[in-house]
Amino acid sequence: MQKSINFALVGHMFMGRAHSHALNDVTMFMKDLGIRPVLKTICGVGAGLEDTRERFHWEKSETDWHKVVTDPEIDVVSIAVPGFLHKEIAVEAARNGKHILSEKPLARNYEEAYEMYEAARDNHVLNMVNFNYRRIPAVALAKQLIEEGQLGQIVSYKGFYQQDWALFGAPMSWRYKSEMVGKGPLEMGIHITDMARWLVGEIDEVVSVMKTVVKERQTADGSKEAVTNDDNTVWLARFKDGFMGMFEASRAHMGRKNFQWFEINGTKGSLRFELERMNELNVYLSNDCEDRRGFRNIIVTEEMHQYMKNWWPAGHMLGWEHTVLHQYYEFLKAFEEGSMPSPSFEDGMKAQKVLDAVVKSAEENRWVSVDEIGR
Ligand SMILES: NC(=O)c1ccc[n+]([C@@H]2O[C@H](COP(=O)([O-])OP(=O)(O)OC[C@H]3O[C@@H](n4cnc5c(N)ncnc54)[C@H](O)[C@@H]3O)[C@@H](O)[C@H]2O)c1
Structure with a gap:
């Protein structure tokens, strides 16, 4: 029972x-x-x-x-x-x-x-x-490959999250107000920040620029109100392990719907993931036979891939809603075992610290160390 x-x-x-x-x-x-x-x-x-x-x-x-x-x-x-x-x-x-x-x-x-x-x-x-997004089988495979050392030493991390809904004249809502949702690139930037922390480790310092593309929006009474957070943020990062990173979070990239993308390059291999093709992982391994090296596209739906034994036969794809279902699975499993689920509030707080540094950097036009942000 x-x-x-x-x-x-x-x-x-x-x-x-x-x-x-x-x-x-x-x-x-x-x-x-x-x-x-x-x-x-x-x-x-x-x-x-x-x-x-x-x-x-x-x-x-x-x-x-x-x-x-x-x-x-x-x-x-x-x-x-x-x-x-x-x-x-x-x-x-x-x-x-x-x-x-x-x-x-x-x-x-x-x-x-x-x-x-x-x-x-x-x-x-x-x-x-x-x-x-940690709970996508292809992302879990990326993490496994990194932990196995298949990429060698990490050289570069790139994480983008681009959508276009801010460009279609939507009326004022909580999403456009910093007092409701915070400054800077929080809503989308937090996902790519967490992904980077989870896959390759902590960020040491950042430098950023932010821009509000659509500056005013219509309110319910027909007047105009200023947008108080940004539509597009770009930042560079130095990771604690010494390699570099490049990030962009934008809700004003025409044609991008839910384009979350990362590419990780190491001394022995590279990998690339796109959320709009979430069942796939692109992998390049330098120890492949010399005459057939190249990015291979792995369809991450085999029984041995994370969560997949619970779903459909190979190639019968998962969709976005499965990411949230898998998260609840992890929560319930942790509850059953009496352990702390992951990612916890501690992860949420640490990702937020990085993005506070991103905002500070744009406001003060300088590199900002994540350690400068509070306790
Ligand atoms: N993890 C993801 O992939 C993802 C995607 C989109 C949004 N989000 C996050 O989810 C949260 C909600 O976003 P959304 O897109 O669902 O927003 P939404 O505008 O679609 O829904 C907001 C909800 O808040 C409720 N609400 C507002 N004020 C309330 C109050 N005082 N008491 C009780 N309920 C109240 C409304 O009833 C509504 O159901 C945000 O934090 C957003 O960043 C996460």
């Missing part, structure tokens, strides 16, 4: 639906789980809450998150709301002994992220940040 664990989710729209889908399907496919999530309460404001509740089989809905984080019936609170609410909800949830899975970026800046980390640590609750 499987044990069960009661979930509440704050947020019912884009990521709210992705979390709800993952919670519904995770035990259908991940057969080794000995624990079953129960979808108790979905919390949100605005249209569509009842629709999400009904479609995704939540037992009840709620509009006040305070009631959710104090509800004795709830074991885990998942957070899928804009960044300005993450800290308040997470700290309150931790104080009430709830385990937490929060969306990225953990908060609006490093200080807030640190408070979340501290609250979770001091209240001994399990905590996870949804860096879901």
